[in-house]
Amino acid sequence: MSLHARSVVPRTKLLLRILLPVLLCYLLLAYLLLPLLWRHYEHQKKLDGLPMVTTTAQGIPGDPINVGMVGSSKDILCAMREAGWYAADPVTWKSSIEISGSVLLDQPYPRAPVSPLFYAGRSEDLAFEKPVGKSADQRHHVRLWMVLKEGEEGRPVWLGAATFDRSVGLSRYTGAITHHIAPDIDLDRDLIETSLQAAGMIKARYQVMGIGPTLLGRNGGGDSYFTDGEVWMLRLVEDCKRTTALPVILPSPPVVQFKNMIWNNIVDLYRNGSK
Numbered sequence: 001m002s003l004h005a006r007s008v009v010p011r012t013k014l015l016l017r018i019l020l021p022v023l024l025c026y027l028l029l030a031y032l033l034l035p036l037l038w039r040h041y042e043h044q045k046k047l048d049g050l051p052m053v054t055t056t057a058q059g060i061p062g063d064p065i066n067v068g069m070v071g072s073s074k075d076i077l078c079a080m081r082e083a084g085w086y087a088a089d090p091v092t093w094k095s096s097i098e099i100s101g102s103v104l105l106d107q108p109y110p111r112a113p114v115s116p117l118f119y120a121g122r123s124e125d126l127a128f129e130k131p132v133g134k135s136a137d138q139r140h141h142v143r144l145w146m147v148l149k150e151g152e153e154g155r156p157v158w159l160g161a162a163t164f165d166r167s168v169g170l171s172r173y174t175g176a177i178t179h180h181i182a183p184d185i186d187l188d189r190d191l192i193e194t195s196l197q198a199a200g201m202i203k204a205r206y207q208v209m210g211i212g213p214t215l216l217g218r219n220g221g222g223d224s225y226f227t228d229g230e231v232w233m234l235r236l237v238e239d240c241k242r243t244t245a246l247p248v249i250l251p252s253p254p255v256v257q258f259k260n261m262i263w264n265n266i267v268d269l270y271r272n273g274s275k
Contacts, residue, residue, distance in 0.1 A: 082242070117143055185226070205235070
């Protein structure tokens with residue numbers, strides 16, 4: 001063995017001795033310790049352990065869960081209507097033709113259907129949208145599933161996936177015609193909260209852990225997204241009785257507040273850099 005080869009072997013062993021512990025620490029920190037610290041369901045304990053990502057009909061991971069509501073289906077239907085959101089039509093041949101005409105002819109269709117996503121093996125229970133522009137090409141929308149018949153408040157609990165459809169195109173995974181979403185999905189979660197609050201439909205708001213901080217996510221159509229990984233739970237007023245009081249904000253654990261502060265700084269840099 002040459003002198004050069006002999007010198008390379010000890011260096012390689014030394015490098016491995018340094019890198020392996022560093023890699024192990026990283027894996028433990030990123031995939032075990034920090035997620036355990038960020039887990040919090042103190043305001044809605046029965047959500048602990050539930051999946052926080054939807055799936056497509058093909059079983060591909062879809063849009064993540066990022067919003068939730070507490071109230072009956074009647075409470076939700078009334079609150080969303082008062083906040084200026086439209087209930088989406090079911091997917092039928094007629095509605096499919098109408099949404100195609102809306103996109104191609106640039107015609108309004110505020111109740112255009114949304115493609116089904118699945119949570120715990122079933123399609124969404126409710127879906128709402130807020131149009132942008134003339135056609136169904138662009139729109140804010142949210143799908144909701146009832147996951148608990150009775151939560152901490154003694155009322156039904158719903159989880160939802162809120163995103164913004166920015167354009168119509170082909171799925172990067174299946175080639176099917178679909179809407180492509182904007183990557184900053186937290187903005188649509190915020191929009192739902194602000195519109196419901198402006199309509200006087202929220203009594204309280206709190207967070208539970210969703211999928212966790214994600215910068216390089218991909219949904220069922222192959223679109224990229226990023227999120228702080230928190231689910232904003234909105235406790236709605238009952239019987240559509242509008243309130244003029246600001247919603248009570250229930251606090252998250254200090255470690256989660258710190259994580260959110262760091263994340264907000266990262267996202268601000270990301271948003272400014274993408275302009």
